[in-house]
Amino acid sequence: SQQGEEDPQALSIQEGENATMNCSYKTSINNLQWYRQNSGRGLVHLILIRSNEREKHSGRLRVTLDTSKKSSSLLITASRAADTASYFCATDAGYSGGYQKVTFGTGTKLQVIP
Amino acid sequence: KAGVTQTPRYLIKTRGQQVTLSCSPISGHRSVSWYQQTPGQGLQFLFEYFSETQRNKGNFPGRFSGRQFSNSRSEMNVSTLELGDSALYLCASSPKRNIPGELYEKLFFGSGTQLSVL
Numbered sequence: 001s002q003q004g005e006e007d008p009q010a011l012s013i014q015e016g017e018n019a020t021m022n023c024s025y026k027t028s029i030n031n032l033q034w035y036r037q038n039s040g041r042g043l044v045h046l047i048l049i050r051s052n053e054r055e056k057h058s059g060r061l062r063v064t065l066d067t068s069k070k071s072s073s074l075l076i077t078a079s080r081a082a083d084t085a086s087y088f089c090a091t092d093a094g095y096s097g098g099y100q101k102v103t104f105g106t107g108t109k110l111q112v113i114p
Numbered sequence: 115k116a117g118v119t120q121t122p123r124y125l126i127k128t129r130g131q132q133v134t135l136s137c138s139p140i141s142g143h144r145s146v147s148w149y150q151q152t153p154g155q156g157l158q159f160l161f162e163y164f165s166e167t168q169r170n171k172g173n174f175p176g177r178f179s180g181r182q183f184s185n186s187r188s189e190m191n192v193s194t195l196e197l198g199d200s201a202l203y204l205c206a207s208s209p210k211r212n213i214p215g216e217l218y219e220k221l222f223f224g225s226g227t228q229l230s231v232l
Contacts, residue, residue, distance in 0.1 A: 035221075040202065040226075040228070041225050042226055045220040045222070048220060090221075092219065101159060101162070101170045104156060104159075105156070107156060
């Protein structure tokens with residue numbers, strides 16, 4: 001079963017607008033990561049936030065984490081057509097036997113209209 | 115540095131056949147994870163290998179197996195293929211996954227093998 005679920009499932013915005021997507025997860029985590037996937041390709045790591053962090057920035061990306069609500073959000077500011085992709089949150093629930101198991105959410109499909 | 119390489123890129127098989135997929139991690143990466151991606155189930159964790167040993171396993175039947183070689187290259191095998199095995203199979207590598215730290219925790223993905231079972 002999926003550890004994380006993203007909301008919304010799909011999002012369509014105009015270029016220049018901000019895009020916000022949310023991720024909820026079920027168990028306690030060590031860290032949460034966001035990845036981007038262009039159609040039919042592999043995933044690319046965007047940003048990692050630890051369980052003791054509340055907010056993190058990287059360029060046009062802003063990630064927040066609320067461990068009490070078991071949720072995270074990814075904000076992309078001033079979106080561009082090139083941001084069109086699917087976005088996934090991924091949680092690391094701990095070091096099972098010394099090695100982590102990363103599980104992915106269901107993804108948000110973002111379309112940025114030029 | 116070359117990225118994660120998966121071969122083949124596309125594969126068509128029929129029910130009952132078996133298939134082997136290959137993954138070459140980034141040079142120096144010792145951990146290789148495999149994921150199955152389908153429109154209905156999303157990304158599902160299959161297994162992870164580190165130093166030729168399987169360290170974690172997802173909830174897949176025994177028809178799904180894998181191995182890792184001494185050069186960290188990995189293969190996964192699916193026997194007795196079923197229609198539901200049609201999916202994009204993604205491989206991801208990481209330098210050394212049992213040490214906390216962003217350098218070690220993020221995954222580097224290949225482009226995947228698109229498997230179609232007819």
